[in-house]
Amino acid sequence: MNIIIENMFFGIVISLIAFELGKIIYNKTKLPIFNPLLTSIIIVIVILKIFNIDFELYNKGGQFINMFLGPATVILAVPLYKQLLLLKKNFVPIIIGISIGSVVSVISVILLSTVFNLDKEIIISLIPKSVTTPIGVEISNSLGGITGITVMAVILTGITGAIIAPTVCKIFKINNPVARGIGIGTASHAVGTSKALEIGETEGAMSSLAIGIAGLITVVVAPICLDILTKLL
DSSP states (O other): OOOHSSSHHHHHHHHHHHHHHHHHHHHHOGGGGGGGHHHHHHHHHHHHHHTTTOOOHHHHHGGGGGGGHHHHHHTHHHHHHHHHHHHHHHHHHHHHHHHHHHHEEEEEHHHHHHTTOOOOOHHHHHGGGGGGHHHHHHHHHHOOOOHHHHHHHHHHHHHHHHHHHHHHHHTTOOOEEEEHHHHHHHHHHHHHHHHHHHHHHHHHHHHHHHHHHHHHHHHHHHHHHHHHHHHOO
């Protein structure tokens, strides 16, 4: 048993099996709460706890999955390319929408964290919650945050966005596919984009665009907002 657990492929196999089970559960229920990523995380945690497996042993192989985060994000450019004419037509409102959404995301984290009297290190770790993991981790590291908290914040934000996005669009009668895609991608990065792709091709394309631009804007805005607001508060 120890030989299997200590093998680097153990983490990879467990992760893939957990995600496939998550997909099966989601496809059977079609309930947003059973997002495959959330379900797979819970399955992995349960397995590690039941068999008393150290996270370090699991992560020997599990860490290699992180290598594919960047390429997987780049692949999202494919649906965007198919909607290039729509992008050119709505370029200005798209850029303005993503910019405002990114700035509001950073400022809201800082203000709410300050209200709840969180440590500065925790605040920094939560700031990149709405950008994709590779960019979020780099922002957190550069500002002095805790990588583990950042990753968890990014995952929870993405899953929450994927779950509530259709309901929010319905309640506020957001029917324009460009607006829906930009909103979902700016708020909940790649995980939200997976849901946007389910809603429609245009939504998916705009959401994938928002991931990259929101990441770049957050890289610039995060340290500036943090410095200004910490001085004022």
